[in-house]
Amino acid sequence: MRPRSNRDLFGDSQRVGGGGNEKSKPISSRHRPFQICRVDTTAAHRLRALPRLLGAQSLRRSRDPADHWRHHGPNRFPPGTGPFKFVEWTPQQRIVFERFPDYWGHKAYVDRVILRIIGDTTVSFTALQAGDIDMTERAPYEWIKEIRDGKLKGIGFAESRYSAGRAIEFNVADPPFNNKKLRLAVAHAIDRKEILQAAYFGFGEPSDQVYPKGHKWYFEGVPSPAYDLNKARALLKEAGYKGEEIEMLGSMGGTQEVEIATVQAQLKKIGMNIKIKMAERGANVQMRRKGQYAFKLSGDPGVNPNPVDLYLPIHACESDPRNRNQNESGYCDKEVDALLRAAAAEHDENQLRALMRKVVTRLQEDAPIVTIGHTSRFFALRDHVKGFTTAYDGEFVWGGGGLNRAWLDK
Structure with missing residues (x-):
């Protein structure tokens, strides 16, 4: 299956306007926020993956992450060179990114990524099952076994083999x-x-x-x-x-x-x-x-x-x-x-x-x-998440794939 373009990437039809006779208009899922859960709530682990996610617009603010943190605080941190640009960080709740159109490499298919912070793996997996999020990292091993054995439907996984x-x-x-x-x-x-x-x-x-x-x-x-x-x-x-x-x-x-x-x-x-x-x-x-x-x-x-x-x-x-x-x-x-x-x-x-x-x-x-x-680490993801792979170290973005190559087929 090929990654769909902005034009043909859409999910359920949605009526626009207020009249009952309005025609249904397909809504591109690229414009729907891609919601991910990150389980580890310690600051060091939350920020570890961000430099690869963030784009050059953030980088231009400061070339020294430590200096940037001291002068601007966590809500405007960090710089980076990745396919997304930093929008906001609400501590202990979420980090928001937007697609960086001038990224030098493979440009992201999705426009917006919301990284939600959930401190418990069971809670995060329940949110995934309920459809509240699209993907979660460090999914519990017992649930991955259930997915592998075909006992949980509508959910797949991406494996980081030696992370x-x-x-x-x-x-x-x-x-x-x-x-x-x-x-x-x-x-x-x-x-x-x-x-x-x-x-x-x-x-x-x-x-x-x-x-x-x-x-x-x-x-x-x-x-x-x-x-x-x-x-x-x-x-x-x-x-x-x-x-x-x-x-x-x-x-x-x-x-x-x-x-x-x-x-x-x-x-x-x-x-x-x-x-x-x-x-x-x-x-x-x-x-x-x-x-x-x-x-x-x-x-x-x-x-x-x-x-x-x-x-x-x-x-x-x-x-x-x-x-x-x-x-x-x-x-x-x-x-x-x-x-x-x-x-x-x-x-x-x-x-x-x-x-x-x-x-x-x-x-x-x-x-x-x-x-x-x-040991492996796993991203669990809804079946409508397409194109996402991770590397040996469990990164969100890497040379051969990651979030910038993922799209939502719904």
Whole structure:
């Protein structure tokens, strides 16, 4: 099916004027607001996708987003170079965009997009079913399973295959997980497939590296701790663990409650006494940055085309273990640090691969982070939404598709 033009894009006929004898006039659905729900209510996540959505008219206001925010406030933020221009932002309610006709790339089919902020995935999906919105991001996995199995009619989905990496991250700067044998005991006790099945309804692929198997930057043949409960128990004994309670940190909401409970049950099999601590996102971030945790669930930012951009920020040595930036584990290995710095300056791909293979090998041996796998994220959308696709990282707009290529067939 081809994208319809403004002229032939219309839905139900609508009478215009006041007389009963007026003829029906088709109304182009391009002029009907395209309503989307964004579930995450934290400002950082709401604004992450906006620069790609917004057009050059916004960009001309300021070329420095931080400066623009300081001087003009959130209702006139942000600049960008995308196919839509910013109209308004009502905090905690909605963000409105309009089509930017001078966009340099593929111009949008729809004239107006309303991004509604709904703080609960169930509420957002109910709104989608009721027809109050056209599309929602981060649709609940249980509902996506129902759609896939043909049990929910009138709704489809777009999948972002590798938008979220799942992992267990240790605070290696402090006891008890400054003990490598204890970290490796956990690594050998984790059943990745069971975790993904329990928390994500099977929408995920187990992996022992930051990149998924089969990816260009996944290194075949690099040894990693395999699932082996006997090995895990032996390492636990060698680490000197005697049943002390260890707290595991998670974030409230989403799938983490199920995910962390599954990990807790798996570690109980080898004799570890794990207490779960769920914290609101802001408090969670503060504890991670200050090193005030033992180990935690971690969400990697998906797959990045450049492995240095993915590995270096979370593994490079940082100066203050009580004021961490992106390296929340507090891991600092001089050899790994030097390899990553060399990789950042390397332009030959073969040499880069050799350096990164050494980095991955050392990280598997040290286990500051144990990768669980990669999960999909989903946009659920009404059947009348046509042409929308998303990329591996779950963006609204990307090089091969997105909102600027979507239209409403109604």
